[in-house]
Amino acid sequence: SIPLGYFGGIGRSSMQGILVKGSNYLDVLASVTTVAFDKTGTLTEGVFKVNDVVTNNGFTKDSLIEFAAAAEYHSTHPIAVSIVDIQNAKGEPVQESKISEHTVRSGMGVEAVYEGHRVLVGNNRLMEKNGVEYQNKNYEGTIAHVSVDGKYAGHIAIGDNLRSDARQAIRSLKDMGVKEVVMLTGDNEQTAAAVAKTLGLDSFHANLLPEDKVDYFEKINSNNRDSGKIAFVGDGINDAPVIARADVGIAMGAMGSDAAVETADVVLMVDSPLKVAEAISIAKQTRRIVW
Ligand code: ADP
Ligand code: MG
Numbered sequence: 001s002i003p004l005g006y007f008g009g010i011g012r013s014s015m016q017g018i019l020v021k022g023s024n025y026l027d028v029l030a031s032v033t034t035v036a037f038d039k040t041g042t043l044t045e046g047v048f049k050v051n052d053v054v055t056n057n058g059f060t061k062d063s064l065i066e067f068a069a070a071a072e073y074h075s076t077h078p079i080a081v082s083i084v085d086i087q088n089a090k091g092e093p094v095q096e097s098k099i100s101e102h103t104v105r106s107g108m109g110v111e112a113v114y115e116g117h118r119v120l121v122g123n124n125r126l127m128e129k130n131g132v133e134y135q136n137k138n139y140e141g142t143i144a145h146v147s148v149d150g151k152y153a154g155h156i157a158i159g160d161n162l163r164s165d166a167r168q169a170i171r172s173l174k175d176m177g178v179k180e181v182v183m184l185t186g187d188n189e190q191t192a193a194a195v196a197k198t199l200g201l202d203s204f205h206a207n208l209l210p211e212d213k214v215d216y217f218e219k220i221n222s223n224n225r226d227s228g229k230i231a232f233v234g235d236g237i238n239d240a241p242v243i244a245r246a247d248v249g250i251a252m253g254a255m256g257s258d259a260a261v262e263t264a265d266v267v268l269m270v271d272s273p274l275k276v277a278e279a280i281s282i283a284k285q286t287r288r289i290v291w
Helices: 004-015 023-030 061-072 078-089 124-129 166-175 189-199 210-223 240-245 258-263 274-290
Strands: 018-020 032-038 044-055 099-105 109-114 117-122 142-148 151-162 180-184 203-205 229-234 248-252 266-268
Touching: 004 018, 004 023, 004 274, 018 023, 018 274, 023 032, 023 229, 023 248, 023 274, 032 210, 044 061, 044 078, 061 078, 061 099, 061 109, 061 117, 061 142, 061 151, 078 142, 078 151, 117 124, 124 142, 151 189, 166 180, 166 189, 166 274, 180 189, 180 210, 189 203, 210 229, 210 240, 229 240, 229 274, 240 248, 240 258, 248 258, 266 274
Parallel strands: 032 180, 032 229, 180 203, 229 248, 248 266
Antiparallel strands: 018 266, 044 151, 099 109, 109 117, 117 142, 142 151
C-alpha cells in the first residue's frame, strides 16, 4: 500500500501548481543531484525580439523577411513566431498557398519552398549542412540565417530575455544541495556561455540536436548511476524525447507542447524555473514525513 504521506506530498505540490504524476516521482525528485535545463522557453522567456536584419547578395530587407516568414509560416518554434510577426506587422501576411514542401529541421531551423524558391532559415549548422556560405559566424546572440536557392540572403539577429526568476531558481537548487545544474541547448556556444555565466550554472553544452541531448543524458546517467537522480526540465519544443529519458522529466506546461505535458513525470502549471526548486523541496519534506 502507498503510505498516506505521499498523498499529502502530491496534494501539496498540486496546490502550488506542480502536477506530480505518481508518488514514485516524489521519491525520485527527493534524490535529484543533477538538474539539466533546456534553454529556449525554459530558462528564457521564449519570446524573441528582432535586434538586426543584415542582407547579402543583393537581397533587400523586405525580401529577406518575406522569404524567412514564408519558410517559418508552419513552424510553432518561438523563433518562427517572431519572424512571422515581423512580416505580419507590415500588413502583408504571407500567402499560405505560395508555400509548399515545408519541413522542420529539428534543433536547426526550417526548410520550405516559397514561390518556387527553396528557402532555409536556421543556425550555422543548417547552413553548413546545406553548403551555404554564411557570415557572422561568431555573433553573441541567436542568429537566423536565410538562404534562397542555395544563396546566402543574410540573417536576422534575435534575442530572448532570461526569465526573471531563473537566477534565483539556480541559486535555490544549489542551496538545497543539488550538485550540478547544467544547461543543454541547441543554440550556439557564445549565447550559451553568456546565459550560463549570468545565471551561475555549473556547466553547459551548446550546439546540441535533440538526439544529442538524449545521448548526453545517457552519458551523465551512466556516470552518475550510484550518486543520485537526474532531472530534465524543458518546454517540450522538440525535447519530449529527453523528458522521457530523464529519471524525472519535468515539463513547463503553460506554454509547453502537448507532447511534453503527456510525456513528463512532473508538469509545472506556471512556466517558472523556480517551481523546479519548489517541487524538489516538497519532495524532500514528504520523504522526511514518510520515512
Ligand atoms: P534550445 O535547445 O535552446 O531549446 P532548439 O533546440 O529549439 O533550442 O533550437 C536550437 C537552435 O536551432 C536555435 O537556437 C536556433 O538557432 C535553431 N532553430 C531551431 N528552430 C528554428 C526555427 N524555426 N527558425 C530558425 N532557427 C531555428
Ligand atoms: Mg527548447
